[in-house]
Amino acid sequence: MNLTLKIWRQKDAKAKGGFETYKVENISPDTSFLEMLDILNNNLIHEGKDPVVFDHDCREGICGMCSLHINGHAHGPDEDITTCQLHMRKFKDGDTITIEPWRSNAFPVIKDLAVDRGAFDKILQAGGFISINTGGVQDANAIPIPKKDADESMDAAACNGCGACVATCKNGSAMLFVAARVSSLAKLPQGRVEGARRAKSMVAKMDELGFGNCTNTGACEAECPKGISIAHIARLNREFLSAKLKD
Amino acid sequence: MSNLFTSSIGKKLIMSITGLFLVLFLLFHMCMNLVAIFSQEAYNMICAFLGANWYALAATVVLAAGAVIHIIYAFILTILNRRARGKQRYAVEATPKGVEWASQNMFVLGLIIVVGLVLHLWNFWYNMQFVELAYSHAEIEALGLEPTNGAALIAGLFSNPVYCIVYLVWLAALWFHLTHGFWSAFQTIGWDNQIWRPRVMCISNIVATIIFLGFAAVVVYFYAISLCPGGVCY
Amino acid sequence: MTKIDSRIPAGPLAEKWSKHKADIKVVSPANKRKLDIIVIGTGLGGASAAASLGELGYNVKIFCISDSPRRAHSIAAQGGINAAKNYQNDNDSVYRLFYDTIKGGDYRAREANVYRLAEVANDIIDQCVGQGVPFAREYGGLLDNRSFGGAQVSRTFYARGQTGQQLLLGAYASLNRQIAKGTVKSYNRHEMLDLVMIDGKARGIVARNLITGEIERFGAHAVVIASGGYGNVFFLSTNAMNSNGSAAWQCYKKGAFFANPCFTQIHPTCIPVHGTQQSKLTLMSESLRNDGRIWVPKKKEDVEAIRAKRKKPSEIAEEDRDYYLERRYPAFGNLVPRDVASRAAKERCDAGFGVNDTGLAVFLDFKTAIDRLGEDVIRQRYGNLFQMYEKITDVNPYHEPMQIYPAVHYTMGGIWVDYNLMTTIPGLYAIGEANFSDHGANRLGASALMQGLADGYFVLPYTIGDYLSHEIQSPKVDTNAPEFAEAEKGVKEKIAKLFSIKGKQSVDDIHKKLGHIMWENVGMARSQESLEKAITEIKALREEFWRDVKVAGTNGEFNQELEKALRLADFLELGELMARDALNRRESCGGHFRVEFQTPEGEALRDDEHYAYVSIWEYEGPDKEPVMHKEELKFEVVHLAQRNYKD
Structure with missing residues (x-):
């Protein structure tokens, strides 16, 4: 799958953030959403750019560390799962995916997609x-x-x-x-x-x-x-x- | 009880208690209105009874207080909630599955209801209870008003199709507001659980629908009558 | 050279702990207030220790790399926690739990430690229920149990498939209570980067604030390492992405000995690897083996048909299925210990019976159980695991069997500790998965939770007092001491060095290479040849890392690449030590399987005459070979025997 990603980038808590657009290619539908972001980050590093910061840890839906507001939904479009359990088969080839941090006054953004809970x-x-x-x-x-x-x-x-x-x-x-x-x-x-x-x-x-x-x-x-x-x-x-x- | 009403749940409790009180009033008001369909004389008797006597007046004050508190707290909570949401908004927002439209638009629905209410008070309450309070009987007669002939007022107003549509829209907003509000009040008070939720929601929809139909029936009935010359349709 | 003294108390096994508790010193409440303790890690071990120490009145500082103590990877433990409550009246006892654990560990654990573990296990269950952990219950209102591998009794307490989560939330709640009281101060998003020693004693740490990048100093009278295991050296494992061995490794490099590094647990029931971009492996709880049956087709043509998707697994006739665990181990069947089940799966796949396109998967089938109990019962027992499986693989396990394959899960090895859980550095303690003490060469299912909480709630709070009773005269540790400055300088130089390389490979690129070397050569089957190869290759890769790694960003910010790079630098040293240890141990035992040493039936062949010891490694300096010490394992109660799960 080839995808366009609109991702919120924000240097730190005080900086003004904004969306950046990235492309990722040849993503397998069996890949998890966070693995897709890993691929993006690895590409960014090789291009000499700063990788996207996002919180994650157990990647099996239990630790609660991962977040992300994906296409208007907390934890993405699938039901009863965390973002780390979301798989790319839930999207279509050519999709544009908007990824934002949690937005709430009590959860200030620390950097990019990571917030302080x-x-x-x-x-x-x-x-x-x-x-x-x-x-x-x-x-x-x-x-x-x-x-x-x-x-x-x-x-x-x-x-x-x-x-x-x-x-x-x-x-x-x-x-x-x-x-x-x-x-x-x-x-x-x-x-x-x-x-x-x-x-x-x-x-x-x-x-x-x-x-x-x-x-x-x-x-x-x-x-x-x-x-x-x-x-x-x-x-x-x-x-x-x-x-x-x-x- | 200390600090109860400054807590978030306490503020919500005020919303639910006043809300439920207003629902009770609506049910009473609706029953009264329905009388007008069956007997205009009977309706006018009720109007006369609910004129400028002390019982009616006290009830009116309590009712108004309930409505005003409900509205004030709606503003307070909305402002607090917007602040809690933060300055930075989502670029893309989707309604989560199963979330009712009304539940996310209670404030807007409330505003529509308030606007409708002002119109309604101008149309009816001003011409009925207010004039009895403000003027003596002689003055009222001199002005050519009939505060106890509510039925005539109704018939007059709803012969105008514009008023009919405005009132029906207003009632629709009320319906949406009540479908969520009635259930929500029970949830806030804590009279809800997994098993009773669908039941309370169902009751909520029934109550909202009864209120809507009850009020709308009067509007439609009197408009229909106005279409028939002589006031009787054959 | 430090003498290895395990400080195991004298006397009969069953009385050692009681006697020891009576003998060790205690610290008065007035003095506890003057003593500082640092705890690294907030998993079951760290959180329970910090909470208990805080309750006792010590000043505790607890550090975690995540945004909240509740994220620690203990939370992901699914199946349960063992205790010899004998609520099922199935003749369970402290001795039986002790014996099963020693046997399950293939006789490579200390008798005294394991007996103590079995003894305090019952208290853990009481404690957790008191904290409000919602364990599964019977209709009568009493606690329910299920069975786990390596046991013939039902002694595992559980909370659906989320036991680790519930136990951790219990410990975290106790921790929160102490944080609110002010006895514990929590430093979230802080990573320990070095241990500070003054006059030969552990006196504090240097940590990096992961948000600001600031290097901060913290002093204490004792330091407790509860940072978990190092399974992520394999890149792909069931560990969380941020789990790492760095805290333990810093201690090793400061002089704490490292024990049995090669003992790695490969868990038999994980979702198979699906591609080259995978970031981690997901475990399917061992509890599934209560009702699931493991099989592969008997006929090669069925294997081919399944791989080519011409046949569904459910279409294979009963007589054409090889329930190889039931066939090989009739007494324990599908509930053999993890190492045995993993090797059996590998044996079938190596023989060409693997059922997915990579040939590295076997079936875990619930059909028999669903027929017997109905889908509802199975859903009640394992619903969340089935859902997780379906989300990941897109296959409905109620209709088709799950595909599973072994994966790295747990490390039995760790920092060497004595009976008091103190390392070879005075004042430095290691608990939970970070130490080596209780599981020998293989850990039984549902015993990791038991050990973490035993150490944290019931062992360390007593034993640490014995050491701290000698520290009551010590003033607050001065973090301006030269030792702190030196440690901070070292850390800053290391970070600056990493940024200065500006190479071509990302941290993950190199970590994947390390993982490949480890899995192929130091994985489920090891040989002299593979291990020697691994040592050479890891050395070369380490050199490559320090020459060609590219670390994005800067130090003064939230920089996840730097975090990963620092951890990988340690894994690249730790991996070599694992290979070295595996090379030294010329026997097969538990999770350590040397292909040269096996019985004619392919079972692990232990050599008790030469290897009934703990191999303990001492750091000698960079680029110097570590020195190995031995702690002889004396078995006074159990009789060493070839493990038998057949009858």
Whole structure:
């Protein structure tokens, strides 16, 4: 396949960025999208140009490091996958592909297509944990947990922290990310102990960091590579409101 | 309760509570309007009852407050959300699969509704409740107004096809706004989960459609009547 | 020359750890506050260690090369984590887990370390459940288990096909809690480039801020290496793109000994290589072998027909299929250990039965399981893995069997550590995949997660106190010391040198060449000839690298090419050490298979008389041959025997 790529280039966080157009040729449809960018970068290096910076690591869809807004979609046109799992067979020979970094006030561009998602870490540091120290816990089977609850907790825990929800939300809201963590822990008896405190502090941190307000469009759920449901946002709302009403 | 209403979810809660309140009002208003189709006298009796008495007045103030708060918070949230999105916008944007158009255009739909509302208040409320408040009965009679003859006002206005179209467009915007808004309110309050989501969404569509049809029926009915000389069609 | 002292406590195996814990010193809370610890890496080992040390009250600085600790490659572990809870009442015990691990490692691991690992494994499961890890459960609400290779009991705990992710998120959550409390400070997008030693002790590191390119100095009373393995020396592996061996390698060059570098695990169930542009290989979890059956056609004409796409694999009749693992190893069947399964696949492909166009693939078939259990059950168990397979290959594994082939997955070798997990450099520790201690010559499935968390939660926090109790009088480390300046200078010179070469080949061009040399000569089958060839070729390639590499950009920016170049420079040295170690070990054991040493049936032939030792390499300087030391492995409890998975 031969393709035209329109890629956002930006020297650093402060520089003004813009699109550059590149051509890549003889790409196999079995190549992954990031391998296609590897090929582009190798060509650029041989031409004496600066390669395109983009975040990536595990390349099997789990680490959440890769990002990219491809032809208007977070993680590209395929469903339920991250960019690293996107393959070129989803495109047609001769296509023009526009590649942009995540756009959100809370995710400033570091360089080219890489953004700073440190805000997610900060939200989790505000309360995305169960406050127990190492050791001194009871036997793992001491508290039976209904399979349904454990499964639902796992559904939410599948979040890989990639930020596609924020990137795709027209409000730049991080509600799905926050909800996934709050909901996952809320479904487990271990997590219930400090459930109210968790919901309040994580939402407060999210607001403080400048994420937008959820308007329930469901775009986050549609673009989430792990298919996390906005039903978890409803649970977060419930947790948060009931916690606040008790204050 | 501390800081509830300054939090993002708290602001959304205000939107949903006021929104649901306005939906209730719409349902009541629609029922009242439908009466006009069956009996203009009965409708006028309701109009008289809802004139310038203290109960009606208090309700009007609460209603207006609800609407105003809903609108103010819509502005606040929209501004905050645009800021959160950042200055640099995507060059290419596509709507993700399964995302409803209305959900992404609630503010625009809301603006259309507000414009329609102003027109509507000018057409009806000004001529009915407002005049009763502002003028004495003698003055009203002198002006040749009939604030309790709402049915006549309706019939007069909707004999004009332009008004009919404007009102129908307005109601369509309301329909879109409600299909998302009604469901969204439940989601924000937290009365939603994976199983109930399709159900609540379905109820939301039904409520929006009932409201649309109820109001539109009055518009269409009175326009149809106006086409028939003598007010009766055979 | 440093004497190798593994510091294994005396006494009966089952009591060593308890006795050792009672004997070692502790640091008082007031003193812990005065002590700084640096942790390199935020995977299961690093995150759990940093969180636990922070809870104890130490000042911890943790470094990761990614944008968040949560990206560490532990997250990609799919299958599960072992523990001898015996919840299934299948006669599991600490001893059995210990024995299986020693046997699975082909008797090349330390008894004492492995026993301790098996002992603390149960605590890990308790800890993780307490943290809110959503392990799979039965309808009764209790934890579910599945089986993994090399075991005849069900002792593997799992969270769908994302166990590593869930365990890491648990450790990361604990870490976050400490970061919020201020006991741990996290340095993301920072890469350690050198270890700093003062008076023979590890006293800090020099790291590069990957965003600004700034070289920064960090001092501490102890340094913990938890940077994972070095499988990416092969270029193509199941490791993440950024996984590297550089932190460990810097320690080696500063005097930490490196143990068993040649022990590399080749995982049998990976998606086969599809072309020359591939960047990495994707693993299909070992758990699939619970229900999947591995086969190739019995007849060559069927192989030809499948390769030419004239026949679908599902059209091959049952009697024409060779379920070679079930045929060769009736007792364990498809659940033989990884090294055995990998070699068996290679044997069939070498014999001409490989089923894809490159001839390097075998089938992993779920038809029998789907017929027995129904598609829904299979979807529930492995849904995400099946989806991943389909996204990559465009083949629906519910209808047609998966194609798989072995690929580099894990390195059992690593920095040599004593029973306290301390390296030969005082104050320098290595945990998780970065050390060598627990898996011998082959790691069993679901044991990497167990080891990383055992080291981080339950071993290091105790043993590091023994060393730090002697450091309570030491003041804060002064990063203006000449040793820091020297290390920083060295790093800056190395970076400047890389930019000055301005050659013709990109970093990846050379890395691919290295990968090819490694895979062909130091891969699944090694021989004296291939290893000698590898040593010569790697030396030549290293010279080529320092003459002809082209590193784009500058140092003062976010420069991924520079990061890769620095890592490759180390791989080019590490690869040679692996070959050297493999050359020295004239036996076959676990993942190390020397074609000269095999039984008539093609099984690995160990030489316990001459090679029941850990080979430990000491750096002698650039362009000098390293010196090898031996740590004799004494087996007091298990009886050394040829591994038998047949009956």
